[in-house]
């Protein structure tokens with residue numbers, strides 16, 4: 037890992053400067069564009085990077101930053117419009133999040149082996165060093181770790197409702213109460229911390245007397261990876277938690293998310309939960325969390341090493357007698 041260098045670039049756009057720091061020289065131009073998007077909201081395909089050259093021509097997305105021989109604090113000139121600007125002059129854009137979700141979970145897609153890649157380990161190290169966790173409750177001895185997504189996993193965040201309770205996945209509190217017996221619980225959502233706190237308050241998860249949440253992680257604990265199947269995406273690497281809390285490892289950690297690519301770094305530790313959508317229609321029949329309570333309980337009691345499990349077949353799990 038010693039030969040991976042951090043890269044920082046100053047992007048000049050629309051009369052303002054944006055400091056892009058979350059990069060290494062092993063990242064591609066596509067990852068750079070993704071990071072610029074996060075800061076400016078100009079979508080990658082709309083970014084015109086004027087002076088980013090490779091061999092005398094505009095640098096393509098697949099080129100590694102190390103090949104561009106950029107000076108420290110290189111000033112990159114960009115031209116491009118945000119979706120908001122475009123919306124203002126034309127019509128409403130499509131809902132990007134939904135569109136992206138559509139190509140998720142063709143389950144047989146082969147998983148790329150990115151877990152061990154040095155470039156991502158460097159990014160994870162950076163998160164471990166710099167991400168500030170606010171621990172609400174301390175870890176307890178000899179517990180497993182359960183990491184939970186929010187949107188569509190615990191909560192239907194798109195349907196319209198008067199109260200949070202209407203959009204809550206059925207049996208949420210029962211599920212968390214049961215899981216808490218064997219698991220310390222972390223909530224990890226790809227949104228900002230303010231929204232996470234707000235949602236957890238709305239659902240009454242933050243102060244339920246029957247269980248305690250250890251801490252919340254937000255989008256800025258995620259890392260960007262460049263994959264063959266999906267292009268550049270943000271993922272939730274469990275190593276960020278494992279680096280800070282060595283008592284948790286792949287042997288005792290499980291993560292639930294409705295989007296499989298979120299656990300691309302830890303495919304064996306992730307369980308893809310069926311999304312909870314259209315709360316008003318599905319509130320009476322969704323029993324996913326009840327069934328998952330039983331699974332969590334079974335594996336906590338009967339399985340000493342979670343890496344031996346195949347979470348894709350969780351519904352057929354039979355504890356060995």
Ligand SMILES: [Mg+2]
Pocket residue numbers: 185186187188189293294295
């Ligand atoms: Mg989700």
